[in-house]
Amino acid sequence: MAIKHIQPRGLFTAKGMSHVVVSEGRLAHIAGQGAYDEHFTLIGAGDYVAQTIQAYQNLRQALAAVGARPEQVVSSTIYLVGLNAQVTEQFVSAMNQALDGKPFPAHASTLVGVSQLAYPDMLVEISAVAALD
Numbered sequence: 001m002a003i004k005h006i007q008p009r010g011l012f013t014a015k016g017m018s019h020v021v022v023s024e025g026r027l028a029h030i031a032g033q034g035a036y037d038e039h040f041t042l043i044g045a046g047d048y049v050a051q052t053i054q055a056y057q058n059l060r061q062a063l064a065a066v067g068a069r070p071e072q073v074v075s076s077t078i079y080l081v082g083l084n085a086q087v088t089e090q091f092v093s094a095m096n097q098a099l100d101g102k103p104f105p106a107h108a109s110t111l112v113g114v115s116q117l118a119y120p121d122m123l124v125e126i127s128a129v130a131a132l133d
Helices: 048-064 085-095
Strands: 003-006 020-023 027-033 073-081 108-114 124-131
Touching: 020 073, 027 048, 048 073, 048 085, 048 124, 073 085, 085 108
Parallel strands: 073 108
Antiparallel strands: 003 020, 027 124, 073 124
């Protein structure tokens, strides 16, 4: 499986983000992951950092279920309740420590602000597409 990150000339560059990611082979589409544990207990009510870290850890578990690693994520859509500059800062901080103190690998991503998610105290949801070996 080959994954190529492309930063087109004339577009800004940002740490942890690629404008274009090209992959070959099979893809896994991962449903939106929130900050819930295996008993459907919300982790980090009211805390964007805790919920982001848990959502990325859940994404890592979902990837492992199909034999994939975070480095194989080619795109994601992140939904944040009440998106503003402060929420973005908290999200980015959490993303940079999400995997046992290390950042989630760069990939093509879209950050979307929403008024609410499926459950009342849920602040973060992350869906992803991964290229499989």
